């Protein structure tokens with residue numbers, strides 16, 4: 001079932017208006033209402049004194065209107081008394097400064113005392129509401145990693161890191177060997193000598209940084225798991241977390257393994273200005289629509305994180321407050337973004353937030369209602385979506401013919417050692433994704449421990465730092481073609497250069513003899529069209545060369561099912577690579593009108609017009625911000 005919902009903060013509004021709010025939500029066709037995720041200071045105003053009355057009544061009021069409640073644990077906002085009782089629970093930034101009280105997410109994932117408090121408040125909520133008939137799902141915390149909060153350089157983190165290292169390496173000698181600590185006399189005699197990799201004179205050992213990144217990610221998963229274990233004991237409702245756009249600091253596949261549903265918070269126009277490497281022309285063209293691929297990428301990613309079950313927990317309903325500029329969407333975009341999520345398999349799309357708040361940090365963030373409770377433009381579009389989803393039964397996300405492997409660990413690796421300041425794992429993967437979408441292809445994103453690629457005609461895995469089992473073995477199962485690289489298998493898991501030298505791929509005789517990073521103004525032309533930018537490898541190979549630079553350096557090698565790409569293609573070169581792979585494998589691609597994107601589900605083809613003017617596709621006139629669909 002496709003459904004819609006909203007995010008509501010009963011604690012922000014006089015109790016007298018809750019019933020009318022609930023009735024208006026139901027009238028608009030909303031199914032879900034998420035509450036509670038920042039309400040700790042109202043749930044437990046004093047240590048150990050719980051005030052349930054207001055929350056009981058809020059849940060009853062919403063439930064009585066027919067709404068299903070998603071209840072959030074309030075652990076993203078520890079109240080003042082809790083911080084003052086033990087300020088060592090605060091996260092510490094890389095400069096060694098504690099992160100202050102007065103906004104949110106000020107806690108350290110490694111602090112044992114804070115974790116105990118989180119267990120306690122979660123248990124109290126589950127005791128009270130675990131069997132409540134209006135609670136249909138749980139959300140753990142809110143947006144792990146938001147505001148740069150995955151990494152903390154606190155005393156608590158340091159001692160937890162030492163424990164983690166001693167388990168991973170067993171002896172300081174093994175750690176010294178794995179990290180190459182003989183370099184610059186960095187050897188340790190015991191785990192207790194090891195600090196966090198901040199405040200060093202110049203860059204710390206990349207092996208040290210990578211170990212810290214793996215540790216920090218594991219801390220997030222552990223923190224989340226502590227809540228999940230408690231909720232499961234007292235409730236049968238599914239548990240989800242709301243992830244973010246382009247936040248890669250923890251391994252979402254690990255966190256997702258403990259949850260029932262993945263969800264994410266989609267702010268297309270905020271992302272365009274805040275999180276996307278886009279030219280001024282691109283921003284101008286999509287200022288009121290958002291980037292045509294950024295949301296789709298995350299929809300596909302979180303479908304994988306949720307093992308098929310995923311939601312948009314927060315959907316932008318109008319201008320937001322937090323990007324450098326915050327324009328208003330074109331009329332129709334709220335509907336388009338909602339339908340796009342459904343076309344990628346979302347079970348629910350919830351708008352953030354119900355009513356714009358006249359106080360606090362987000363005063364200029366639109367809601368479905370204005371602060372004076374009049375309707376904001378997004379509400380009518382939500383109503384339309386509600387009518388449309390009732391009329392168009394859902395048929396499943398459908399299997400895509402092409403896939404991209406996505407690996408959080410590789411993102412940390414290339415942040416740790418970019419070797420050229422433009423090298424970003426997200427950017428290169430996203431550039432490949434865009435090319436597939438420009439060719440009209442629907443894409444699956446796969447976790448790095450995928451063991452079977454037989455369903456796919458084409459698999460791309462740019463920037464995969466280490467090729468481990470079972471993926472290594474799965475390359476033999478690929479249904480059509482797999483293209484790895486650049487930087488494939490370029491590091492050991494401890495972040496050193498492996499021997500034999502990369503790429504060391506089964507059946508593909510090649511060696512990366514040297515690598516170069518290139519400043520952004522440099523383009524290395526490839527014979528036949530397109531360029532390599534940012535990153536070029538010097539490949540020694542006996543394999544057939546499919547693409548070479550104009551001065552005859554191999555760029556794409558191999559003619560079998562497994563091929564290797566030794567550079568970062570620009571858009572034109574990606575288009576060629578996709579077109580040639582499609583020809584070799586019989587994949588159907590098509591050239592789409594400017595700004596149009598398509599997505600196939602099991603039953604329908606959807607088309608979304610992100611462009612600023614109307615286009616004709618399949619003899620259908622699709623206006624700017626328009627959506628169309630056909631049975632397949």
Ligand code: GAL
Nearest residue numbers: 142143146265267320352365
């Ligand atoms: C999200 C967050 C919400 C709200 C929203 C504003 O990142 O989960 O609580 O702050 O952004 O756009």
